[in-house]
Amino acid sequence: MLSVKQRQTKLKDLGYYKGKIDGKVGTLTKKAYKNLQKDYYTRKKDVDGVYGKNTDILLNSVWNVWAFGKNFDVKGDKLYCRCNGKYCNGFPATINENLIKNLQKEREKFGATSVTSMLRCKKWNKIQGGVSGSLHTKGRAVDFRTPISGTLDGRKEMINYWFTLTKPNYGYCNGFYRKGKKTGTKKAPNMGISTHCDVK
Numbered sequence: 001m002l003s004v005k006q007r008q009t010k011l012k013d014l015g016y017y018k019g020k021i022d023g024k025v026g027t028l029t030k031k032a033y034k035n036l037q038k039d040y041y042t043r044k045k046d047v048d049g050v051y052g053k054n055t056d057i058l059l060n061s062v063w064n065v066w067a068f069g070k071n072f073d074v075k076g077d078k079l080y081c082r083c084n085g086k087y088c089n090g091f092p093a094t095i096n097e098n099l100i101k102n103l104q105k106e107r108e109k110f111g112a113t114s115v116t117s118m119l120r121c122k123k124w125n126k127i128q129g130g131v132s133g134s135l136h137t138k139g140r141a142v143d144f145r146t147p148i149s150g151t152l153d154g155r156k157e158m159i160n161y162w163f164t165l166t167k168p169n170y171g172y173c174n175g176f177y178r179k180g181k182k183t184g185t186k187k188a189p190n191m192g193i194s195t196h197c198d199v200k
């Protein structure tokens with residue numbers, strides 16, 4: 001977990017903390033924990049103002065998107081788990097730094113990007129038909145669309161570009177997949193025109 005000083009620094013970056021970076025958990029620090037939770041947790045019973053493992057995951061997720069995904073917004077782009085508080089607080093895993101960096105690069109190359117799915121808790125992943133152990137449950141996968149994703153050639157280009165970025169692992173869409181240097185065809189009609197990309 002982050003040290004208190006690290007938490008205060010990140011909370012300050014995000015506008016939640018106005019006090020000194022002193023490593024002491026005082027009133028302002030506690031208030032910042034709670035306001036962060038209030039703003040992002042999709043299950044309100046999790047808002048307790050206590051900084052534990054879950055709040056650490058939340059803070060790192062929100063901060064990573066703030067720091068590395070300037071065209072993205074955790075809430076506006078619904079990067080949280082879309083079970084909407086039914087099975088989790090919305091943040092079952094930390095949004096990986098390289099995932100959001102790569103997604104931002106895709107955005108800069110291809111234009112307006114909409115995320116169809118990022119974080120998923122295990123239950124929501126199963127309901128969505130995701131494979132067990134899916135990287136969506138680990139904060140390392142994203143399904144998204146760009147202005148060129150309407151055609152197979154466009155989706156291939158998005159996937160191949162992903163493999164020029166940081167720590168690419170796997171990419172697929174309806175019609176194509178790539179894993180390392182290996183490519184092939186894939187039937188994934190449930191994906192529509194979305195593309196799945198993940199990082200190691």
Ligand SMILES: [Zn+2]
Binds near residue numbers: 082083086088089121
């Ligand atoms: Zn969930």
